[in-house]
Amino acid sequence: MDATPAGAVATAWSALHALCTGVVTAVGLPAPSHPSEVGARLTSLGASPYMVMVIERLHRLSADALREPATVTGTRHGTMSTPVLPLPGMPNG
Numbered sequence: 001m002d003a004t005p006a007g008a009v010a011t012a013w014s015a016l017h018a019l020c021t022g023v024v025t026a027v028g029l030p031a032p033s034h035p036s037e038v039g040a041r042l043t044s045l046g047a048s049p050y051m052v053m054v055i056e057r058l059h060r061l062s063a064d065a066l067r068e069p070a071t072v073t074g075t076r077h078g079t080m081s082t083p084v085l086p087l088p089g090m091p092n093g
Contacts, residue, residue, distance in 0.1 A: 004073075006065035008072075009061055009062050009072050012058060013035075013058050013059055013061075017035060017038060017059075020038045020042060021038070023042070024038075024041045024042070035059050036056075038055060038056075039055060042055070
């Protein structure tokens with residue numbers, strides 16, 4: 001496991017993707033052939049839009065972290081380059 005922030009994000013995405021794929025295939029649906037299909041498969045199983053949004057955000061953050069590790073370190077331009085947006089149902093969200 002990579003101890004860098006970018007590595008931690010990639011590891012988290014990999015674990016979550018494996019879990020979601022396991023859920024999808026356990027009910028007889030085909031495994032997503034691309035990470036972008038995970039949300040659609042989970043939605044068809046009744047996942048909430050909020051859950052799908054969080055999963056898709058982690059996927060995007062992981063892809064960004066692989067392209068440019070500073071995306072998650074906060075060192076690029078002195079601040080986080082990925083905007084932190086309030087989540088629905090959270091304070092200020």
